[in-house]
Structure formats: structure tokens, C-alpha cells
Amino acid sequence: MSKSKEQLAKALAETGYVADExxxxxxxxxxxxxRPLLLEGEAGVGKTEVAKALARLEDxxxxxxxxxxxxxxxxxxxxxxxxxxxxxxxxxEGTAADAEDVEEAVFSEKYLLERPLLAAIRKDQPPVLxxxxxxxxxxxxxxxxxxxLSEFQVSIPELGTVEAVSVPRVVLxxxxxxxxxxxxxxxCLYHYVDYPTPDREARILLSRVEGLDAALAFQIAELxxxxxxxxxxxxxxxxxxxxxxxxxxxxxxxxxxxxRELVFDTLTCVLKTREDKARVTADVTDRxxxxxx
Numbered sequence: 445m446s447k448s449k450e451q452l453a454k455a456l457a458e459t460g461y462v463a464d465e466x467x468x469x470x471x472x473x474x475x476x477x478x479r480p481l482l483l484e485g486e487a488g489v490g491k492t493e494v495a496k497a498l499a500r501l502e503d504x505x506x507x508x509x510x511x512x513x514x515x516x517x518x519x520x521x522x523x524x525x526x527x528x529x530x531x532x533x534x535x536x537e538g539t540a541a542d543a544e545d546v547e548e549a550v551f552s553e554k555y556l557l558e559r560p561l562l563a564a565i566r567k568d569q570p571p572v573l574x575x576x577x578x579x580x581x582x583x584x585x586x587x588x589x590x591x592x593l594s595e596f597q598v599s600i601p602e603l604g605t606v607e608a609v610s611v612p613r614v615v616l617x618x619x620x621x622x623x624x625x626x627x628x629x630x631x632c633l634y635h636y637v638d639y640p641t642p643d644r645e646a647r648i649l650l651s652r653v654e655g656l657d658a659a660l661a662f663q664i665a666e667l668x669x670x671x672x673x674x675x676x677x678x679x680x681x682x683x684x685x686x687x688x689x690x691x692x693x694x695x696x697x698x699x700x701x702x703x704r705e706l707v708f709d710t711l712t713c714v715l716k717t718r719e720d721k722a723r724v725t726a727d728v729t730d731r732x733x734x735x736x737x
Contacts, residue, residue: 479633481632485637491617492617504569509560513580579622586624675723678715678716700736
């Protein structure tokens with residue numbers, strides 16, 4: 445990219461992602477230093493979208509590894525095609541083939557199945573590698589990542605060390621459901637992604653919801669900011685704000701103060717638990733709306 449943080453923020457906005465100054469600086473430094481970037485924050489604040497926006501900006505392939513409990517190297521790095529290996533071994537039965545030759549043949553590139561992490565370092569053109577929700581994976585899985593994050597290489601016992609053909613841009617995300625290891629954190633640059641300010645969220649809405657008026661976008665963003673300060677079981681993220689704005693626009697809202705009943709009726713777009721829907725009553729909605737310009 446080789447841009448200033450202002451140029452980078454503008455370029456990202458053109459792809460549909462409105463970044464704040466801190467994130468723009470972090471992204472600039474990851475390029476400058478060639479380091480992975482760990483993005484931490486609540487679910488729904490737009491961490492995953494950062495990697496998608498980077499891929500669009502650089503016209504690069506996005507390779508995504510979605511983490512989950514029990515994820516291991518066979519799902520994330522590589523696996524041998526055991527069925528083809530067994531067929532190859534059977535085909536050699538009764539021949540004069542040496543056992544070592546058979547072993548070398550079946551543990552060759554031909555029988556190797558790439559998973560996302562290995563695929564990312566073997567691309568001719570550097571992709572954007574998204575390791576999404578790393579905090580959902582087990583602590584043991586982090587150990588598999590350390591070699592990749594520091595050396596951009598993968599060790600395969602049967603083949604040796606596979607070094608990167610091109611170095612990917614690596615983005616890791618975490619919702620903070622568990623503490624990540626110091627070893628992983630040391631290998632990454634870090635940025636905390638918070639909920640956007642009303643001004644920034646309004647800009648996000650204008651870039652993502654076609655036909656939305658600027659005044660209405662700011663009202664929605666301001667109301668959402670106040671709603672997030674309520675005692676909610678699940679605080680709505682930016683994706684919910686976008687859905688809400690699209691719903692309000694589609695139902696003909698022009699001004700939230702003139703559409704109070706519609707505002708309450710469409711809260712189903714942002715409130716995702718029974719408890720939250722019971723807590724945010726029509727009176728609560730009116731109280732919050734009364735504080736919106």
C-alpha cells in the first residue's frame with residue numbers, strides 16, 4: 445500500500461470500510477513492519493470486515509480460517525490424503541518396491557491436502573489471511589500458529605520446512621472470550637476495535653445503505669449509541685445498525701421523531717434476546733429517542 449494513514453483511511457472508505465485513526469495507523473504499521481495484526485473487541489464491531497476491506501483494497505485473495513473449539517493442524521494447516529495413500533500402498537503390494545521408496549512416494553506433495561494456513565504461504569501473490577475468532581480455538585492450537593506468525597513457514601515432518609512463497613497480510617480477530625497467550629501476542633501488533641462514535645457510525649451507514657439521508661443516518665447512529673449504554677445482554681454491533689437503517693429506510697422513515705412507533709417496531713433488527721426485547725420497552729425507546737437531535 446505504501447500510503448499515509450490519511451490516504452489509507454480514504455482508500456479503505458472507498459472500499460466500504462470507515463476506519464478510525466488508530467486502526468489506520470495499526471494497518472500502516474503492519475505493512476511497514478511485516479507483522480500480523482491482532483484485532484480485539486466485542487462481537488459485531490467490524491473486526492472481520494477489516495480483513496475483507498484489506499483484500500478489496502489490495503485486490504488480493506482472502507483466505508479465511510474460522511476458529512472453533514477442537515480445531516487442530518489437520519483442519520488448519522495440512523492433512524495427508526489417507527485414502528489415496530492406502531490405494532497407492534495396495535497398488536505396490538506384491539511388487540519389488542522397497543519399503544522406504546513406497547513411504548517416500550506416498551508422503552509426497554501429490555498426497556498433501558492444503559488447509560488455509562499452508563495455502564496462504566504458498567500463493568504466488570500475497571493473500572490476506574484472516575484467522576477469525578482465535579479465542580474460540582484451544583490454547584494448544586496457538587502453538588501451531590507461532591511458527592507461521594513469526595517465520596511465515598510451516599514444518600511438515602515428512603517433507604521438512606515449507607517456507608512462504610509470498611508473505612501474506614495476516615489479521616487475527618478475538619472477541620476476548622479467553623485470554624490469549626503472551627507468545628501469540630508478542631508476535632502481533634495489537635489494536636482494540638471499539639464501538640464506533642455516532643459520527644463514524646453514520647458515515648458507515650452512508651457507505652453501506654444506499655439512498656440513506658445523512659440526517660437520518662446520524663439520528664440512527666446516535667440512537668444506537670444510546671441504546672448500547674442500556675443494560676443489555678447482547679449489545680448490538682455495527683451489522684445490526686446497518687440492518688436497522690435499511691429496514692427504517694425501506695419502511696419509509698424520514699425522521700425518527702416522526703416515526704416513533706416504527707422505531708420501536710423495528711427494534712427486532714437490533715435486539716437479539718428475549719430479555720433485551722422485554723427490557724427495551726416503548727417507554728424506554730421514547731426516552732432514548734428524546735435525547736436524539
